Amino acid sequence: MAYAEQYIDKLRKSGLRPTKQRIKICEVLFDAEQTFHFTIKELVKIIENQANIKVSLATVYNTVHAFIKKGYLKEIPLNASQSYYDTNVTHHHHFFDEEENRLIDIHQHDVDEVNIKKTIPGKKIKSVEVIAKIVSDNQSQK
Amino acid sequence: MAYAEQYIDKLRKSGLRPTKQRIKICEVLFDAEQTFHFTIKELVKIIENQANIKVSLATVYNTVHAFIKKGYLKEIPLNASQSYYDTNVTHHHHFFDEEENRLIDIHQHDVDEVNIKKTIPGKKIKSVEVIAKIVSDNQSQK
């Protein structure tokens, strides 16, 4: 349980008290070998399965939002009934498979830099995201 | 009221019965001089203000979904609590102003073609959308 230290640090540095619920959520989100996408519902399920502590829904929502604010998580723009979040906070894009309701990363180097020529007075661009919707390719190889 | 004819045609051609509710919704959506963005709530409000007929919420949802299916409307991928729709169905992109909750079109020619090098076996790309989030630029002119 020594690795919990890094999360305690991380939380404290960003002004969040390191409670056992938050540390658990950090473990689930940031111990993973690979970054991943999740919905709140899925996150709750993972916590339930792998932890022996009980975390309420409200806490999960609060924590996820706090982490987004701190830049530890990213919300993925997708017009879906549930919000999707990403533990990969580097600049990258997504495929969204509408048939399987599945998100797939597209690395930054797989998309040419998106250069937007239009500007809005008094505003600056905070982020640029590309969403490519994909569907089954049922072409009979012509 | 002669221009209703074109909507009757449009609806009939796509296999939707031209009911008075649908014709009214067409008028609101497609008579406008400019394309625009809306939420269901906003659309209901516009109909209420400009029509003397009553249209139920369920009908508005049904009709908007039918129009999306027929390609007369586009849903905008945005992780918002409400869905946003666009009467501009040409290929284009969006700014989303998070401070004012406002969508702004970016014409296709203002963004270089988005070229995605990654592919997913058995899948083809159906659509590619760029969402650029913008915020106030509070730089003291340096």
Place this chain on the structure above:
DNA sequence: TAATACATTATATTTATTCTAAACTGTTGA
């Protein structure tokens, strides 16, 4: 260690969206 500010929790609430089933209407063909 006491005081306090921040967190967690169960529960209620809100809100967008979908569902349901009854009443209604456009269309078709006799």
Place this chain on the structure above:
DNA sequence: TCAACAGTTTAGAATAAATATAATGTATTA
């Protein structure tokens, strides 16, 4: 023209994600 049918509208109920509430608990501080 009209009966029959399939598609449509509707009010209201149901669903589900997300947020608010307020009481209880816990980390921090001095």
